[in-house]
Amino acid sequence: MSTVDPAAAREARLRRLVGSPKALILTLVGGLTLVLAGGAVGYAVSAIMDRVRVSTVNSVFSDTESTMAYWVTPIAAIGSIIGFLAYSHWSHRYSGGRSIHPRPVTLWFLGIAVTMWWATTYLWAPVDMVGTAIDPVFGEHEAWGTGAWFSYAMRWWAPGLATIVFVLSLVLGFLSRVRERRGRELLGRLLREGTRTTGEVTELTLPVSNDSGPSVTHWTFSFTDLRGQRRWVQRIQRLPRSRVLSIGGPVTVLYDPSRPHDTSRIFVALEGGDRAEDYLGPGLRP
Structure with missing residues (x-):
């Protein structure tokens, strides 16, 4: 039994969190976790794509292999879940429900895009020869087909696609915040008039x-x-x-x-x- 209304006490706790240093710090931690988790996702996706790319552009007898690690995949998945939950929860508590922070998916794709550009530029395995699959065993070299050229171009279109999604999410989030601000301004006028x-x-x-x-x-x-x-x-x-x-x-x-x-x-x-x-x-x- 209690002499305090649980609902009122809960509402009071939530009001104290709005704009509080605690909620701000935890929002920043959640956002950083989300960006890092996105980076892990970008690395894992790049590792998978690199393996596919190497098998497509090089001969099956080539010694060139992808050196990117695949063990980051479960870390990327778990980190993404934790990041989404933490950032969504504490940004909502800090702002009182207002859209004043970037969307979770925006931060996530920021990490994905940056890491994919880095991985495709510096970590991907080289091709034996651009335009030709070199056979070092039997010497039966083969010119690339459409699929091989498509795979070769992954280093540009894959991170580029992630960047486009990031930019679109950023723009949509901005428009959403503008719409919310206008809605609150209209609400204020209607409360008066x-x-x-x-x-x-x-x-x-x-x-x-x-x-x-x-x-x-x-x-x-x-x-x-x-x-x-x-x-x-x-x-x-x-x-x-x-x-x-x-x-x-x-x-x-x-x-x-x-x-x-x-x-x-x-x-x-x-x-x-x-x-x-x-x-x-x-x-x-x-």
């Missing part, structure tokens, strides 16, 4: 329980605007663990009275409704 009313949950495809953790949920809520028009809003959102939805349950709806039909200007609070942190809406993360 918008209209708040009580709505209700009318449809729930995936119920969320306190024990399930954050889940992507498809749900619908309705409200009546100032003109007496009832409106329904469908959302597919990642709901926080502490929020439980039920059909018929009340919600607080905040909207722009001049554009009540614009769903991009409609925010909903499952609890409370007086603070910006209470609301979910377009561009906002729980």
